[in-house]
Amino acid sequence: MIRRALRRTVLFAIALVLVACVWELWKLIAPAPGALVPRTDDRSMPHVWDIVRRLGDPERRGLDEPIWRTVLGYAWNTGKLALGGFALGGVVGIFLAVVMARWRVAERALLPWVIMSQTVPLIALAPQVISWSGRLSIGGWEWPRWLSVCVLAAFLAFFPIAVGTLRGLKSAPSAALELMDSYAASWWRTLVKLRFPAAVPYMVPAFKLAATLSVVGVIVAEISIGQSNGIGRAVISYLQTGSGDPAKIYAAVFGAALLGMALYGLVVLADTVVTRNRPKEGIT
Amino acid sequence: MSAEPGTPNSVVVDRVSKVFNPGTSGEVEALTDIELTVTKGEFVSLIGPSGCGKSTLLRLIGNLIEPTAGTVLVNGKSAAQARLDQEYGMAFQQAGLFEWRTVARNIELPLELKGWDKARRRERAGQMLDLVQLSDFARHMPWQLSGGMQQRVAIARALAADPPLLLMDEPFGALDEMTREHMQAELLRIRSITGTSVVFVTHSIPEAVYLSDRVVVMSPRPGRITDVVDVALGARRSEDTREDATFFAKITEVREALRRVEGHVPVRGGVDDR
Numbered sequence: 001m002i003r004r005a006l007r008r009t010v011l012f013a014i015a016l017v018l019v020a021c022v023w024e025l026w027k028l029i030a031p032a033p034g035a036l037v038p039r040t041d042d043r044s045m046p047h048v049w050d051i052v053r054r055l056g057d058p059e060r061r062g063l064d065e066p067i068w069r070t071v072l073g074y075a076w077n078t079g080k081l082a083l084g085g086f087a088l089g090g091v092v093g094i095f096l097a098v099v100m101a102r103w104r105v106a107e108r109a110l111l112p113w114v115i116m117s118q119t120v121p122l123i124a125l126a127p128q129v130i131s132w133s134g135r136l137s138i139g140g141w142e143w144p145r146w147l148s149v150c151v152l153a154a155f156l157a158f159f160p161i162a163v164g165t166l167r168g169l170k171s172a173p174s175a176a177l178e179l180m181d182s183y184a185a186s187w188w189r190t191l192v193k194l195r196f197p198a199a200v201p202y203m204v205p206a207f208k209l210a211a212t213l214s215v216v217g218v219i220v221a222e223i224s225i226g227q228s229n230g231i232g233r234a235v236i237s238y239l240q241t242g243s244g245d246p247a248k249i250y251a252a253v254f255g256a257a258l259l260g261m262a263l264y265g266l267v268v269l270a271d272t273v274v275t276r277n278r279p280k281e282g283i284t
Numbered sequence: 285m286s287a288e289p290g291t292p293n294s295v296v297v298d299r300v301s302k303v304f305n306p307g308t309s310g311e312v313e314a315l316t317d318i319e320l321t322v323t324k325g326e327f328v329s330l331i332g333p334s335g336c337g338k339s340t341l342l343r344l345i346g347n348l349i350e351p352t353a354g355t356v357l358v359n360g361k362s363a364a365q366a367r368l369d370q371e372y373g374m375a376f377q378q379a380g381l382f383e384w385r386t387v388a389r390n391i392e393l394p395l396e397l398k399g400w401d402k403a404r405r406r407e408r409a410g411q412m413l414d415l416v417q418l419s420d421f422a423r424h425m426p427w428q429l430s431g432g433m434q435q436r437v438a439i440a441r442a443l444a445a446d447p448p449l450l451l452m453d454e455p456f457g458a459l460d461e462m463t464r465e466h467m468q469a470e471l472l473r474i475r476s477i478t479g480t481s482v483v484f485v486t487h488s489i490p491e492a493v494y495l496s497d498r499v500v501v502m503s504p505r506p507g508r509i510t511d512v513v514d515v516a517l518g519a520r521r522s523e524d525t526r527e528d529a530t531f532f533a534k535i536t537e538v539r540e541a542l543r544r545v546e547g548h549v550p551v552r553g554g555v556d557d558r
Contacts, residue, residue, distance in 0.1 A: 173380065175376045176380050178343075178380070179374060180374070183393075183397045184397075277425050279425075279427040
């Protein structure tokens with residue numbers, strides 16, 4: 001177990017170094033600007049070492065805190081919202097999957113809408129959902145702005161969860177279903193004792209996908225509403241100063257990547273705990 | 285083989301027919317006019333070529349499907365009521381153990397659904413593991429067990445709630461010959477302790493003859509019972525029985541009955557013609 005984790009970490013480090021090497025190699029050998037390929041001058045593609053060095057410098061002149069810590073703070077804020085969106089998407093996705101698995105009619109009626117929902121661009125939806133705050137109040141409780149961001153993230157996250165869980169709930173072998181029938185077990189008890197446990201191998205990859213999607217969702221939502229304390233804002237404002245400080249944007253990119261990996265890691269952790277007693281081969 | 289007076293027969297199948305997808309182009313007449321009685325404590329095998337409806341008949345007895353016509357009684361109750369009361373246990377060709385549960389918790393499954401408390405479940409699972417001689421494997425996961433051991437766990441699970449009837453659908457069909465013979469002996473040993481009635485679907489003639497009090501021979505299109513062979517090799521069957529002349533004579537008898545089925549030699553009536 002530990003050896004496997006160690007090997008993975010080493011492999012990941014090697015992969016990182018390889019990416020850096022390819023980056024620098026491309027800068028070295030790529031054709032001159034004007035051709036069909038992206039430009040490789042220091043403004044468009046700063047050196048790897050410049051990017052790394054930039055992480056230690058402050059966000060703006062006059063500040064003490066190195067930018068990596070500032071970005072980490074943004075990532076924390078974005079992460080909380082992404083976690084909220086992930087959880088919300090999980091609840092909605094699982095609920096839809098159960099309803100669709102229970103009633104065939106519901107599947108026929110809902111599934112096209114679920115799929116169609118993903119063709120709506122998030123940026124088109126964002127202003128609508130954000131405007132709920134200030135307009136929507138339920139029994140004196142004001143709809144907060146951050147919840148709108150969570151809803152937008154959940155809008156992306158629920159999709160793979162709904163589809164994956166539905167597939168998983170239907171994966172229980174017919175002999176096992178007959179067995180539950182022979183015990184005269186109700187549909188709901190069959191759901192708990194058989195269908196859900198059988199769905200886990202399908203739910204894990206769906207949740208992995210949803211974890212990273214919820215990060216993307218929050219960042220896009222932050223950008224489209226101008227949320228001021230998250231990674232999304234950092235991306236926009238760092239891009240604006242891009243011409244003078246091209247390495248800066250990568251601090252925000254790393255922040256987003258780290259966040260995605262952290263949420264992904266949570267799913268992997270949960271998977272390891274839940275499936276610790278299961279046969280090791282299977283969908284990973 | 286004769287039941288004590290007053291005790292209901294384990295299974296009474298009365299003029300049962302089953303048509304799948306009636307009224308459509310996919311209409312299949314799976315079973316026609318089936319009559320079958322299994323007395324208490326009796327071991328009956330159903331044998332026949334594929335498509336003869338033997339698995340369908342088993343599922344009708346278990347009330348997993350409803351007959352198109354006729355009635356099924358299990359322990360004197362309607363099949364539906366018997367299922368609700370868990371009057372039977374079931375075992376399939378695939379052991380069908382839940383891979384996320386330990387061996388002991390797999391055996392506890394029917395007890396959980398019956399609402400037994402944890403202590404009582406644990407105790408019974410222990411007894412069942414003793415019965416199938418797997419006491420050392422209670423905490424193992426199913427995938428750590430061999431195919432034969434998994435099938436023994438499945439039998440333990442089927443018998444956990446102490447049902448008076450066991451329905452088995454080719455339970456040893458996926459096992460190799462050696463394991464298979466061992467499992468047959470195991471099943472007879474277990475049954476001699478529990479006294480459970482068994483309806484057993486199989487493709488194997490020696491298996492049917494070795495295990496059964498009676499072998500029911502079925503034919504396809506439409507599925508019906510064409511012959512019933514009384515075996516009665518006696519209670520003290522052993523490995524020697526497999527080399528016994530009577531054993532071979534009975535195998536020949538069942539084989540002849542099956543050949544009549546395949547040769548489409550008309551056999552009068554779809555009825556038990558003992």
